Amino acid sequence: xxxxRRQFIIxxxxxxxxxxxxxxxxxQTMLGEAEPAAAGLGYKAAATAVDKAKFPKYAEGQLCSNCxxxxxxxxxxxxxxxxxxKLVAGPGWCNAWVKKA
Numbered sequence: 001x002x003x004x005r006r007q008f009i010i011x012x013x014x015x016x017x018x019x020x021x022x023x024x025x026x027x028q029t030m031l032g033e034a035e036p037a038a039a040g041l042g043y044k045a046a047a048t049a050v051d052k053a054k055f056p057k058y059a060e061g062q063l064c065s066n067c068x069x070x071x072x073x074x075x076x077x078x079x080x081x082x083x084x085x086k087l088v089a090g091p092g093w094c095n096a097w098v099k100k101a
Contacts, residue, residue, distance in 0.1 A: 030077065031086040038094070041082065047093035055095055065090035068098040 031038050033045060042055045050058045064070045064080065070088070072078040077087045082096045 028073075028079070028085060028087050031080075031083050031088050035086075037083060041094040041096050043083075043088070043092060043094040045089040045092045047091055050093050057095060057097075058093060062093055062097050063090065064088050064092040064094070064097075066100050067096075068100045069096065070100075 030045075031043060033039065033043055037043075042050065044050050047058070047063050052058055064078070065072065067080070069081040070078050070090075071080075072090065073087060076090050078090060080086070080088045080094075082094065088094075
């Protein structure tokens with residue numbers, strides 16, 4: 001069966017759309033500490049910088065990388081369910097930290 005021009009255009013469009021989605025997934029930016037959602041939860045890219053007086057829940061050893069909400073994407077960063085579309089630092093911390101099961 002010979003493919004038609006219409007089929008070629010449909011398949012080409014679907015392939016290009018798939019490539020666009022892959023590029024968007026790879027283009028995630030790091031979460032900034034000053035962003036409203038991050039500031040509200042006391043996010044710090046380095047857990048050692050957490051103000052223990054302001055966030056008494058923080059305990060030594062709590063890191064984004066050992067949080068239930070974190071999924072590693074690289075050696076030093078990953079995604080977090082709390083901050084969709086952004087990468088967070090593995091050695092970071094925020095007030096939503098939950099012990100990994």
